Amino acid sequence: MTPAPHDDARSDGRYGRAVFRPDQEGEGARIDFGALAYDDITMARLRALGVGPGWHCLDVGAGTGTVARRLLDEAGVANVLAVDRDPRFLTRRPGLDVLEADVTAPDFDPGRFRLVHARFVLMHLPEHDRVITALTELVAPGGVLVLSDAVDLTSDRTPGTPYTAVMRAMWQGLRDTIGTDVSWVPSYPHLLRGAGLVPVAAEIHVPPLLTGSPISRFWADTWERSRAAMLATGLVDEAGIDKAIGYLDSDECAALSGGMLTAWGRKPESRPA
Numbered sequence: 001m002t003p004a005p006h007d008d009a010r011s012d013g014r015y016g017r018a019v020f021r022p023d024q025e026g027e028g029a030r031i032d033f034g035a036l037a038y039d040d041i042t043m044a045r046l047r048a049l050g051v052g053p054g055w056h057c058l059d060v061g062a063g064t065g066t067v068a069r070r071l072l073d074e075a076g077v078a079n080v081l082a083v084d085r086d087p088r089f090l091t092r093r094p095g096l097d098v099l100e101a102d103v104t105a106p107d108f109d110p111g112r113f114r115l116v117h118a119r120f121v122l123m124h125l126p127e128h129d130r131v132i133t134a135l136t137e138l139v140a141p142g143g144v145l146v147l148s149d150a151v152d153l154t155s156d157r158t159p160g161t162p163y164t165a166v167m168r169a170m171w172q173g174l175r176d177t178i179g180t181d182v183s184w185v186p187s188y189p190h191l192l193r194g195a196g197l198v199p200v201a202a203e204i205h206v207p208p209l210l211t212g213s214p215i216s217r218f219w220a221d222t223w224e225r226s227r228a229a230m231l232a233t234g235l236v237d238e239a240g241i242d243k244a245i246g247y248l249d250s251d252e253c254a255a256l257s258g259g260m261l262t263a264w265g266r267k268p269e270s271r272p273a
Helices: 028-050 065-076 128-137 162-178 185-194 214-225 227-233 238-248
Strands: 058-061 079-084 094-099 113-119 137-152 201-205 259-266
Touching: 028 065, 028 113, 028 137, 028 201, 028 214, 028 259, 058 201, 065 079, 065 094, 065 113, 079 137, 113 214, 128 185, 137 185, 162 214, 162 227, 162 238, 185 201, 185 259, 214 227, 214 238, 227 238
Parallel strands: 058 079, 058 113, 079 094, 113 137
Antiparallel strands: 137 259, 201 259
16 A cells, blocks of 8 residues: 555645545545445445435435445435535436535535435534534434444553554544544434434444455555554554554454444424424
8 A cells, every 4th residue: 555645634634635635546445445344234224214215315425425326226215415525436327416515514405305324424524513403404304314423442441452552543643633533423312312303323333353354454544544644643653553554464453443333313204283
């Protein structure tokens, strides 16, 4: 893998600019490794919530469009609007529309949808309560809001390994550089209930770290691209990052990946006046 340029952390402090730039070679592949690790879980949950024929869906931060396409091809939904601040990895097709937009903009209002879905988006954004409220307003009565984000499973009692050291440096570096904050993600059910959705529920999926697996390759690529941000924390050096990448690809690896928490809530049906 080619290390990320070490001036990344000094550019505009937003996801996709300070780090994880879409124009950087291989960024689409990195996103797809994450999709390979999580799409089946996401689709199983959406299907269990009843997503299917006739549904109009909004996919926020759609990335390379894997969920949007599977909603059409497997769930048979009526249509999907895939939204991303940089939609270069998205391709229009029958039933799939693409919108370049920033979900945090005050005038973001693409309509009402039976499903509003966002995965690995809100953890990178400020004003979490306001964004959740705004997304809730886009859900049609009887529809569902489904949010997925990362949860950090390292703790003070987690054994010290190359993986643990780099994961801690990554979370700190991303928080310092682009404001990524996963500490509030376990509050999702409470926040969704506070936004007026009922009932709400949540689950966590932790993909296994296996040699050559999509999630292992995702983390290795992610560390390369956030290398400058991690080094700036002083928690790890170049050798430590390289050692952790090698550790992921060895039989010595004995660790938990960061988990994906998915929370959902349903907007009550409108009652006749």
